[in-house]
Amino acid sequence: MSARIAIIGGTGVYDPEILDDVREERVETPYGPVTVNLGRFEGLEVAFLARHGRGHQVPPHRVNYRANIYALALLGVERVIATNAVGSLRERYAPGHFVLPDQFLDFTHGRPATFFEGGEAGVYHVDVTEPYCPQVRRVLHETGRPLGLTVHDGAVYVCTQGPRFETPAEIRMFERLGGDLVGMTSVPEVVLAREAGLCYASVGMVTNYAAGLVDYPLSHEEVLEVMARNVANLRTLIMEAIVRIPAERACGCAQGSPLAQRLRAGARAGSEPR
Numbered sequence: 133m134s135a136r137i138a139i140i141g142g143t144g145v146y147d148p149e150i151l152d153d154v155r156e157e158r159v160e161t162p163y164g165p166v167t168v169n170l171g172r173f174e175g176l177e178v179a180f181l182a183r184h185g186r187g188h189q190v191p192p193h194r195v196n197y198r199a200n201i202y203a204l205a206l207l208g209v210e211r212v213i214a215t216n217a218v219g220s221l222r223e224r225y226a227p228g229h230f231v232l233p234d235q236f237l238d239f240t241h242g243r244p245a246t247f248f249e250g251g252e253a254g255v256y257h258v259d260v261t262e263p264y265c266p267q268v269r270r271v272l273h274e275t276g277r278p279l280g281l282t283v284h285d286g287a288v289y290v291c292t293q294g295p296r297f298e299t300p301a302e303i304r305m306f307e308r309l310g311g312d313l314v315g316m317t318s319v320p321e322v323v324l325a326r327e328a329g330l331c332y333a334s335v336g337m338v339t340n341y342a343a344g345l346v347d348y349p350l351s352h353e354e355v356l357e358v359m360a361r362n363v364a365n366l367r368t369l370i371m372e373a374i375v376r377i378p379a380e381r382a383c384g385c386a387q388g389s390p391l392a393q394r395l396r397a398g399a400r401a402g403s404e405p406r
């Protein structure tokens with residue numbers, strides 16, 4: 133079974149219920165097995181992967197990002213839309229808004245962040261001038277307006293290691309460095325997608341103003357609660373966007389790396405994507 137488009141569901145987005153005829157598939161990768169749900173939406177084959185597992189049992193620093201992206205590439209996926217709960221560093225990005233990052237600042241450490249570990253895997257330096265696919269981002273942005281949703285295009289996502297939230301001092305530092313949003317999961321996911329030659333866009337769902345910008349402590353419950361209130365909008369935005377994405381890729385994402393060609397060849401050899 134194959135799919136051209138995948139959704140990686142982050143915090144609060146665990147169910148592939150939006151898809152029809154959903155079936156579960158276990159995909160074997162060199163980094164371990166991955167469970168992916170495959171289903172149909174308006175005639176398209178769509179893959180769904182819950183980043184943290186169905187019951188949010190995997191914390192951000194322990195997600196097997198390499199296995200997830202590799203599995204999607206093996207399935208023939210070309211476009212990935214990821215959801216990420218984010219804290220806002222800017223007043224204009226209010227809880228309930230959607231923000232599409234176009235850049236990131238990486239403050240993670242110790243996460244396996246490349247398919248190119250040297251030796252047999254080789255050495256490769258992927259270009260991340262445009263880490264988030266401009267074509268998929270444009271479709272998401274244009275889809276939001278007629279739906280009455282607030283979708284901001286272009287923001288700097290600061291990826292922290294987690295699982296703790298930030299100190300107010302860290303947030304002040306991130307603000308000065310040009311950060312707009314803070315979250316724990318976009319890196320290395322977006323980088324691995326670039327290495328694998330996949331288009332990758334992230335829909336940041338603002339769940340809170342970042343630490344120190346409000347006069348109460350942050351909690352995962354608050355994040356989940358705001359997410360739960362807005363998850364229907366998030367689903368609508370993504371599913372409406374998926375059907376509007378042109379079949380032809382008009383971006384540089386496919387170039388990826390030598391691995392991208394190998395994975396595409398592997399996917400073609402397995403089953404022909406629709």
Ligand code: HPA
Pocket residue numbers: 217218219220292297298314315316339340341342343350355
């Ligand atoms: N910080 C880090 N990750 C987050 C936040 C935050 O404030 N909100 C949602 N995910």
